[in-house]
Amino acid sequence: MCKPLLRRFDDVSEKCRDLAASCVLKLLRSCPDEALGLLPYVVPVLEERLRRKPAVVGGGAAGPAEPSEEVRLTLAQLFGFLVSQVGQAVCAYAGEVLAVLEAALGDAYHEVNLEACSCVHALVASLGMRLQPVSKQLVAGLLPLTTHKRYRVRVAALRALGPLMHQGAHEMILEMVGHRDPNMVPVAAFYGDPDLRVNFCGKLAADANAQVRLEFLRVVGDWMLRLPERVDHEGRLLPFLLAGMVDEGPQVSCEAARLLDQLGEQYEQEHEAEVKELLRYCPAEAAATEAAADGGITAVNSCTGLGALASAGGPGAAQQEWLPTALAAAPPRLGARLLVQGNAGRLLAPMCAELSSWQAGPRTRCVALLEAVLLLLGRKAEGHLQLLVPALTKAIRESTTRQQVESCCALLGRACSVPELLALLLPRVRDAGADACARADALLALAHVLRGSGAGDGGSAAEAAPIVLELLLDPEVGESDDKHLRASCLEAARQLIAACPPAVLAEHAPQLLVVALLSLASDRAGLVRQDATAAAAAEAEVAAMQAEEAEQLLRMLAGAVGATREGGGGGSGDGSVDRLLAQHREMVLRLVIS
Template sequence: MAALVAAEAAVTRGPAEAAEAAEAAELSRVLSRLLPGLEADNKLGRRRALEALQRELEAARPEAPDADPAAAAAAFQGPWARLLLPRLLRCLTDPAEGCRALAVHLLDLGLRRAARPCDALPRLLPALAARLACPEPARRPPPEPCEELRLALVQLLGLAVRLGGTALAPHLDDAVRVLRSTLLDPFAAVRRESCECAAGLARATPDHFHMQSESLIGPLMQTVSHQHWKVRVAVIEATGAVIQFGSGKSVDDVLPHFAQRLFDDVPQVRRAVTRVVGGWLLDLRDRYSFFHKLIPLLLSGFDDDIPDIAHEATSLWEKVGLQWQTENEEDLKDKLDFASPPPAHHPSPERRPGLGCRELVFRNLAKILPAICHDITDWVAGTRVKSAQLLAVLLLHAEDHATQHLEPILRTLLHACADEEGAVVRSCISCAELIGAFVSPEVFLKLILTTLRKSPSAPGLLVLASVVRGCPREALRPHVKVIATELAQAHICQGPENPVYGERLLLCVQALVAGSREDCREAALPLLEVLVTVLALWGATGLGDKVQETLAALAAAEGVDGSQDLFREHLGPLLEWVAASHRDWTVHSAEVLLLDVVVTHSGPALGEALPQLVPILRSCLQPARDPALRLQLFSTLTRVLLRAQEAADARGQLRGCLDTVLKDILVPNLQWHAGRTAAAIRTAAVSCLWALVSSGVLSDKQVQEVQETLMPQVLTTLEEDSQTARLLSCRIVGVFLKASDGATEPDKFIKIYPELLKRLDDVSNEVRLAATSTLVTWLECIRNEAGQCCYRSSVQHLYRELLVYLDDPERAVQDAVLEALKAGSVLFPDVLVRETEAALHRHRSPAYCEQLLRHLQAAPPAQ
């Protein structure tokens, strides 16, 4: 029976085999006729022979619909392997470039048509190696000089790899030797094709490739930074396959180069790194050994500028986590069966990473963190940015497991928050907020506050503000007062004179007020102390508006209306806090600025605190104290007195302290002492006195009391070198005269006008005009006196002196003096007429004297 079946099969196969043999014989005949031309001495003959072979092979393709490709390939196999292949391989060394190109093309056709292309590998691979492999170690140029031909030869090698499959295993040495050279070829297309060929070779010979894979890593890594992005992508993809099917030991050699490609400007390159690393995490045989090295590369893609790359990195990471979770299901059984919900204070609970992802990060965090902490201080800005972003992603995965690594993390954040790159600082802020969300306040406050006590710094305050901002209210509640009290310590709230430091300090208060809301009532006083300090030390740098907003928020949290009510609630303790060391103050003491802020922002509440404030000022404004300090405090006191009606004396409280202000503060500082500093202090005291008498809070009787006490000193200050002092002194004398209403003793009264007359020769026209105005007031006081006759000689002298200034070069002074004479003419008009007529001929221009005479003639006779 078996013999019968075999006989029937032989009968069936007979015609097909006969046709195949006939076709092979015909092809052999044709090739035998054309092949001798390949041995021609001239290149034209060889080229014509090759072109004829090309036409014959292309015409011999089975194009009929019913043709059997397998039979045609079988018929082609014999003549190809026996006649054509050896001669074409010899043509690869032909001197003519065109002949070599045709030979490569014919080899490509032959491999594609042959039934058993693997049979060609023992001769083809050595021939390709001879044309493409550079001699080592000299690294001379490859034997094939033409770039296009080298590309065609590499493409031919790639075809052999695809067709040969596992049959390439015995020829791996030749193939790898070729690729080691072509991966470094000057022609970019050759490098790209070589990368594809290397990847194909790795996939085709998985059981043997690991023995040769390491030799390709060096050339690949030399090409990974090629200027053409497509070459870089090809290298990354090839490296993925070479390591996937080769030796895992090469991962360590590749990772630094891949990490650099994460900064590549071309998105396709970064996407390739993400895909390759994700593939390794999923499929690499010994991937568990490299988790701590591969995870950072994949997670770095989460913050890529291209959303598609970030999404792909996220998707791959989710797959890695699920796969690892499945592989370790028994180990995670309890956590899977009793899955905990996302923390209530999770920043994005709907996007919480899966259990596998979280566990992978947690178990490898100790190995990953040291490298991140190192790279976040790198000199390259891009490295610092990526490291800070990666740290935030890791903390989001680690959640409360970050507690055991908190010390190095906080140390890193303190350093990185001082970075000049805004992106680094923003990522560090996010990291600190995550710490606040996941870590217990008892833990992070102990570390942060200890650091601030030892060395207050702007980065330390920024970290504190960020963790407080991220901390949930219920966890923060027991610690609000502790934090506020610590911030209010002098060495922290009065730290470096750096605007950034003040801004960070304000951020801490804002975070506390916003995070704790009504819970910060118990800490309102220390928080207010910090805000006062920020306003005093850094308000001029642009923080004033932000401080006012924070004061309003603190007032709302405490349940009072606005910042003035907030100051009213705490004004007494604030003054005690500021004045605790007032006996040791100098002009450089921060408390001087703090006092200025407190009294300036207290509003009407300041009046209630005057009994507490005035003794402080009295102590600090004594002549024995630092002159610069006294100048600063006089400026503060002047501002208080200028706003006395709506603030310090809103309810008449200033009257009770008036005697102390006059006798213990102003009188000692108006005394004359030699030196410019003493003169500046007298000017400041005069300014303060002017603010007092011009504020409108003193009655005429009180002004008279001030006059009795200070008139001698004020008359002395009319001679000061400071124009401001002379001007204000003139005005103060005018206020005194108006309030006296003729009640001054004649002897003292007569002594006033000569001092004012001297001011008519002042270098400042403003002072001269003020003195003239005050003289008018002096004359009006005499008009109200019952016994004017006792002042006749003094008035006559004044007339005579004023008439001199009717001829003054300054028109404004002439007009003011004329008005003064007109106002004083009602006292003794006959005397003024005589004096005017006597002075008329001495003036350069008699116009003003004539105008005065006309006024006197038109005036009604004195009664």
């Protein structure tokens, strides 16, 4: 019965072709044991009807021999059913099968694309590594579907790509991330043949649909955990996994945290000697627990940094908002941190370059990712300060990402050596030949470094206090005519007061008083000089706000110093400010005159 029906597959009537294909499909479903015997007859016919015809000069355009979308869908379903039933016998028709799949994957009808993706998944399950000779061709056919306008097609393409990459197609990961070998020059591009690369992984990680992002994350996690060549592609895939940690979808971020924990556990098992040595000689840095039962490592959980301080209710509890949601819920284990630290160089360079992107969307995602990476790096970020500090000072003025960039600066201040950070930031603030806004940005970054340094016991901020106060008392900084620089100066003084212990504040109270008074005098002088223009009114409003901030700084300092001198009853009103000024009047006058 099937042979006469197969002859009707090229009938001139669309209805006849549709009925013939449907009848053959129903017959095979009712008698699946006969699929193997019909394979020599059905496969050539399907190849002829689904394979794309080349364009003819002066004739028709390129396209499949079957013009009807509904009939092509039925033919694709018939092909998929055959592949699922005959198993390894389909290898005898490898050329025809590959041609049909390439045509179906490139079909304009999305339902045909879905059937083709299901067929690829079935082929991988039945053939396994026998697909190695054609696996790269199949991946190349699936990649365009990851940018399809329908999310169901993108999800289906990812589900087919996941297991297919294990069949010898791992080199196609380079195509997925848009990799370009720096040692190879695309000579053909000089002669009009463009060498275009598409970062499919980047598009999938930023997909508008949460289901696509979740499926992509699972595929990346599967490759990083089970791909035999996973070490070769670890540095290329890790950024997309970390991007899931800061995803706006809670399901995606939780899945990313789970995968990162599995990667950390795998790292600890594969580098057991390294982890044991770290636990033995650097226990404080590792912050891990070692099982004594068998001498092995059963649970190595990282609770250092801001996560430990917040969970312990210590001074860092106020900084809990720095933590990305997934990291705050489950602090990363030691293996995960070591994995990120080992790939820090490859992670930070492109992120620092992306911070200056003109597009707000990529810039926002990049800052969120950088925040998570810095938290995982911890003290190891000191080796990359030459790269991080210029990028953060340049990006801190952007209104859309300012809060997160400030958090990144605070994380650096919490984890890294404050003297090293000051050595990089102070020359930028003192550079008289630089733009005033650039100097103000560097000073603002310094202020939030001080905020981070005070998350512990305040020792780092106390050591930096004399150097910072000397900077703020510099006439070119504290008495500058630029409103941005004066505002950054006030912010640095405020963060210094918040970070330092009361005893240190009492010691440096005269210098802090001078900083606040000079700013207050400059802002009030600006209020007096204003004329009646609209621009002058706006400047007067800014000057009034800065004057109010300077007065708040005085009250804040008086409250902190008064609390330590009077056992907590010093208050923070104008009376306490007057008492503090009276107490340090001589030193304040001497500093102002000098």
